[in-house]
Amino acid sequence: MTDPSLLITRPTAHDPALAPEGRHLHYVLAPCPNTDIGPGAHAWSDLAPRYRDRLLATLERRGLTGIAAAVEQECLVTPADWTAQGHAAGTPFSVAHTFAQTGPFRPRNLVRGTDNAVLAGCGTTPGVGVPTVLVSGKLAAARITGTRARPAAAGGGHR
Known part of the structure; x- marks a missing residue:
């Protein structure tokens, strides 16, 4: 983890009730x-404690000065936790x-061996991403x- 891409959110910016007054949730x-x-x-x-320490050091270097010292409570979730919850290979993604594993190579949305289950989401065709x-x-x-979806009208317009 030399220069990881990170997703950092602070839900208390929009809902202060998620943390005690004057505190924030990150x-x-x-x-990994x-x-x-x-x-x-x-x-x-x-590995988890060392990974956490390196992650906090990265956050400090990127401008979140004092974040490591400011942590009062934490919940560190690792691939071991996802494995314990039944996620294959310890990943929720x-x-x-x-x-x-993209587009037509992704798993189909029909579950083999059943006639009453259809899948939707990032784990099935056509792939990841909101669209x-x-x-x-x-x-x-x-x-x-x-x-089936109706094809668009001639010329690409809608009626």
């Missing part, structure tokens, strides 16, 4: 390897977003209802 999402390609779930009890997840919902709804 959520930091940092990348899944348990299939990185350390196994068992290794995270030793579904299959990898690699070429071999494609919405498309997956439309595809699943069409499978359930037996309807």
Whole structure:
């Protein structure tokens, strides 16, 4: 983790009731390897504190001066936690977003061996991201209802 991309949110900016008065809640999402390609779930009890310390040092370097000392409570979630909750490879984010798992190569939205289950979301076709997840919902709804989306009118306009 030399220069990780981080997602940092502060929900108390919009809802101060989430924390005691004068305090803030921060959520930091940092990348880490899944348990299939990185350390196994068992290794995270030793790795987690060091990973946390490096993450806080990164936040400090990026301008969140004093954040490490300001932490009063924390909840550190690792791939071991996701594994314990039944997430494959210790990741809550579904299959990898690699070429071999995008678009038509992504798992289908029909569950093999059942006739009454249709999937929607980032883990099925067409893939990750809000627009494609919405498309997956439309595809699943069409499978359930037996309807298809109508093609656009000639010239691309709407009637």
